[in-house]
Amino acid sequence: MDVKLSVEQNDAINSIAKDEGFEDFFTTTRPGSSKGENYMGTITNVSVKKGDKKLDLLMKSSLKSVKLRKAIPIRKAYLREIHLYQTVFSAFENFLKEEGCLDPFTGHPKIYGSCTKDLEEFVILEDLKEAGYDLWNRKVPMNWDHISLVLKEYGKFHATSLAMKEKNPELYEKLTKGLTNFRSTTNEEADENTKKKKIEDEERNLKTLICGAIEAVKGNRAALDCLERFSSTVGKFFNEDINAPEDQLVLLHGDCWCNNFLFKYEDPQIKHPSKVSLIDWQISSIGSPARDLAYFLFTNAPKEILSDYKESLITYHDAASETLRSVGCDPETVYPFELLELQWRKYTKFGLRMAIKLLKVMVSESHEVPDVTEVFESGKNLTDELLYKSVNNDEYKRRLLDVVTVCVENDWF
Known part of the structure; x- marks a missing residue:
């Protein structure tokens, strides 16, 4: 079924086609995402053909709902992502090559076009699925082949920030100016009363999520105690600790659940990945590398890999160190492994929070996941709507209990 494009979208596609050498071409479009996969926009697959x-191409287009835009800074998300694709990634790659790095971070799609007009925001990227890339099945924890590939790519990506701060701090500052913790951007233009209410609402929503998690692990005393301890400290963590100046070290991916990684398979019948591409950079911000790692591992790793978290940290740090050394930086000075371990322990709170928020969505059937636009248009609370009972509820409880059990075993809270 063809998707109707706006004037701006049609103009952009036509311009891209001509730039790529197409004349007298025709285009086909089709929806590119399922319910629950992209809450700030729609995905459209576009094919330009001649003979x-x-x-x-893949086009991400912003949602127009006024109520949704009041609740979520959609415009800022698109402007941020466009900035990364159009400016930051090319600057990062050029910097590394100029400094002698032979294997720079390139794990992202190519951008072809974009629009920053208010209410018409969109970005047009290469469609990697047509080049042999595919998503991991979100209902199943990732295996080590896939996890290690992501960790190595994160190592290269984060190391680029660390190296640029050492070698060209002025450029790094210019590229990352204003890329503060995306969560805080919802409050930037609000008055003090609105900011206070926003924080109170977020704390209430977090408590609601934790209550749902407690219900899921009831019967396990150690898990319940862990969640109680987590509940008593997590508010301060998200309102204060996460913004500590000493943690603002690198540019982060920010949104690290399984649907934001596309894996390249040379043989589609043998699911052994050769490359990974990181997608959806809308909430990218400055922060601790451990934030990306905790989010990624807590939501995607099976129990045995999360339990052996040091192996994951070593894999990540080795890749980061290799990139740093390639441009003449000393990893033990710039970002020693001991600092990574220290920050990991701190950001396990972030990982658990994301697991509590996302694991149910990840194991659910598509038709069960609330439609975010419908929720806000009807005046409902999204967190309340996420308390639905999935047909795969037993799997959700098992996955969540695995995560909490690892937290208990390592005394993280």
Whole structure:
């Protein structure tokens, strides 16, 4: 089924096609995402064709709902992502190459076009699925082949920030100016009363999520005690600790659940990945590398890999160190492993919070996941709507209990 494009979208596609050497071409479009996969926009697959020649594109378009935009800073999210694709990634790659790095971070799609007009925000990228990339099945924890590939790519990406801060701090500052913790951008333009209410609402929503998690692990005394301890400290963590100046070290991916990684398979029948591409950079911000790692591992790793978290940290740090050394930086000075371990322990709170928030969505059937636009248009609370009971509820409880058990075993809270 074709998707109707706006004037701005059609103009952008036509311009891209001509730039890529197409004349007298035709285009086809189709929806590119399922319910629950992208809460700040819609995905459209676009194919530009002329004879045997074809260009496959993916367009992310912002949602127009006024109520949704009041609740979520959608415009800022798109402007942020466009900035990364158009400016930051190319600057990062050029910097590394100029400094002698032979294997720079390139784990992201190519951008072809974008629009920053209010209410018409969109970004047009290469469609990697047509090049042999695919998503991991969100209902199943990732295996080590996939996890280690992501960790190594994060190592290269984070190390680029660390190296640029050492070698060209002025450029790093220019590229990352204003990329503060995305969660705080919802309060930037609000008055003090609105900010206070926003914080109170967020704390209430977090308590609601934790209550749902407690219900899921009831019967396990150690898990219940762990969640009680977590509940008593997590508010301060998100309102204060996460913004500590000493943690603002690198540019982060920010949104690290499984649907934001596309894996390249040379043989689609053998799911052994050769490359990974990180997608959805809308909530990228400055922070601790451990934030990306905790989010990623807590939501995607099976119990045995999360339990052996030091192996994951070593894999990540080795990749980061290799990139740092390639440009003449000393990893033990710039970002020693001991500091990574210290920050990991701190950011396990972040990982658990994201697991509590996302694991149910990840194991649910698509039709069960609330439609975010419908929720806000009807005046409902999104967190309350996430308390639904999935047909896969037993799997959700098992996955969550695995995560909390690892927290208990390591005395993280």
